[in-house]
Amino acid sequence: MSEEKKQFAELKIGDKSIDLPIVIGTENEKAVDISGLRKTTGYVTLDPSFMNTASCYSSITFVDGEKGILRYRGIPIEELVEKCSFTQVAYLLIHGKLANPEERLKFSKLLNQNSLLHEDMRHFFDHFPRGAHPMHILSTMINALAVFYPNVDLLSLDEDIDLSAARLISTVRTMAAFAYKKNIGEPVVYPRHDLNYCANFLNMMFDSPVKPYDIKPEIVKLLNILLILHADHEQNCSTTAVRTIGSAQVNLYATISAGISALSGPLHGGANQAVVEMLDMIVADGGDVKKFVARAKDKNDTFRLMGFGHRVYKTYDPRAKIIKSECHKLLSTMKNKDPLYEVAMELEQVALHDEYFIERNLYPNVDFYTGIVYRALGIPSNMFTVMFALARLPGWIAHWKEMIGHHTKIVRPRQIYIGKVPADYGK
Numbered sequence: 001m002s003e004e005k006k007q008f009a010e011l012k013i014g015d016k017s018i019d020l021p022i023v024i025g026t027e028n029e030k031a032v033d034i035s036g037l038r039k040t041t042g043y044v045t046l047d048p049s050f051m052n053t054a055s056c057y058s059s060i061t062f063v064d065g066e067k068g069i070l071r072y073r074g075i076p077i078e079e080l081v082e083k084c085s086f087t088q089v090a091y092l093l094i095h096g097k098l099a100n101p102e103e104r105l106k107f108s109k110l111l112n113q114n115s116l117l118h119e120d121m122r123h124f125f126d127h128f129p130r131g132a133h134p135m136h137i138l139s140t141m142i143n144a145l146a147v148f149y150p151n152v153d154l155l156s157l158d159e160d161i162d163l164s165a166a167r168l169i170s171t172v173r174t175m176a177a178f179a180y181k182k183n184i185g186e187p188v189v190y191p192r193h194d195l196n197y198c199a200n201f202l203n204m205m206f207d208s209p210v211k212p213y214d215i216k217p218e219i220v221k222l223l224n225i226l227l228i229l230h231a232d233h234e235q236n237c238s239t240t241a242v243r244t245i246g247s248a249q250v251n252l253y254a255t256i257s258a259g260i261s262a263l264s265g266p267l268h269g270g271a272n273q274a275v276v277e278m279l280d281m282i283v284a285d286g287g288d289v290k291k292f293v294a295r296a297k298d299k300n301d302t303f304r305l306m307g308f309g310h311r312v313y314k315t316y317d318p319r320a321k322i323i324k325s326e327c328h329k330l331l332s333t334m335k336n337k338d339p340l341y342e343v344a345m346e347l348e349q350v351a352l353h354d355e356y357f358i359e360r361n362l363y364p365n366v367d368f369y370t371g372i373v374y375r376a377l378g379i380p381s382n383m384f385t386v387m388f389a390l391a392r393l394p395g396w397i398a399h400w401k402e403m404i405g406h407h408t409k410i411v412r413p414r415q416i417y418i419g420k421v422p423a424d425y426g427k
């Protein structure tokens with residue numbers, strides 16, 4: 001925060017006036033600090049869905065929604081996708097700096113040591129119904145980690161955070177691949193210590209006893225890019241859930257399980273699956289993009305352009321730009337063109353030139369092209385949000401650690417009661 005001369009906002013209520021401190025962040029974001037408001041005036045502020053409210057100070061991620069900027073610990077994502085692996089970015093988010101060679105080796109060893117699922121947990125998969133959505137399986141299994149690793153309740157931030165972070169980042173990747181194999185009725189493939197994070201995941205997903213999986217470096221690189229782009233996004237819905245649940249001193253695994261549940265919503269991380277289902281529907285309906293854009297504008301129609309719009313970005317989501325370019329590169333190497341990609345590009349063009357979308361600053365967000373890339377990699381749509389969750393784990397862990405480190409009080413907002421008053425009783 002800037003150390004400039006303290007500034008204040010004057011608030012007049014009736015004949016009373018109070019000065020509220022102005023807070024300015026390192027990227028010049030400005031806020032009126034109302035933490036003393038109720039004590040001094042008896043008033044609270046009202047801001048449903050916190051659209052105008054900063055819930056905390058944070059040093060992890062900076063988003064500029066007007067300029068389309070996204071930086072993790074001050075480093076632009078465009079640089080990180082070029083120069084780093086996903087596990088390096090995970091370390092950066094959690095520790096606030098890129099790992100030196102020694103720290104990198106230690107973290108990589110921890111990821112390997114924690115890549116296996118407890119064998120008793122593996123048998124959970126025998127009892128999930130065949131069509132169980134992998135996000136529900138993931139949320140259940142992560143919660144169960146606290147039963148198998150109870151010391152997480154005694155987690156001390158310094159020495160144990162790497163162990164618990166590695167266990168989550170590595171074991172959850174194994175759980176995700178096992179959930180996929182369960183879904184398709186194939187035997188699970190175990191992680192290997194000789195493969196890096198993304199190569200291991202791809203191998204666990206696509207290797208099989210009858211057809212060894214050919215790990216292509218360009219696909220491993222692409223998966224690293226996708227996971228890095230989804231790794232954090234400041235106070236989004238699921239991260240706010242993690243900070244809220246964590247503030248009650250719930251153990252890290254149960255807290256992350258809550259983040260998974262929040263992310264699964266179609267307005268949040270579930271949008272990548274909803275985008276592909278929407279594009280499938282447009283193709284099946286004959287591909288008349290203009291008809292669906294008209295539906296998205298019709299207030300009497302619940303249809304929305306999934307993958308479009310964002311609470312913070314009022315310009316093109318910088319992540320969507322990179323994913324669109326990677327999507328184009330990947331599909332140009334493939335013989336069979338995905339009809340969804342052509343429809344997605346046409347839909348984008350129509351919407352971006354339509355007054356309704358322009359007026360409301362509705363642009364493609366991170367979810368618009370992601371699903372098409374995952375499809376091209378052979379990942380089914382019910383696994384798309386699982387991919388988002390795998391990627392967001394380091395972001396959630398970093399925010400949980402920051403929240404605990406700031407000795408945050410339990411999150412408990414106020415309300416404005418508009419219900420019945422005693423005089424109404426019995427009416």
Ligand code: SDX
Binds near residue numbers: 233360365
């Ligand atoms: C993610 O917060 C994050 O950072 C999230 C995320 C992350 O990394 O964690 O970036 C990931 O969740 C991306 C968003 C994925 N969701 C979708 O793609 C679902 C489709 N998009 C929307 O439902 C919507 O745009 C939201 C939920 C993303 C944002 O909604 P807001 O900020 O609450 O905006 P709103 O619903 O009030 O919309 C404002 C106006 C409304 O019209 P008017 O009432 O002003 O006439 O824009 C319209 C809306 O009807 N609108 C859309 C639209 N999104 C907004 N109209 C048609 N299609 C859309 N997709």
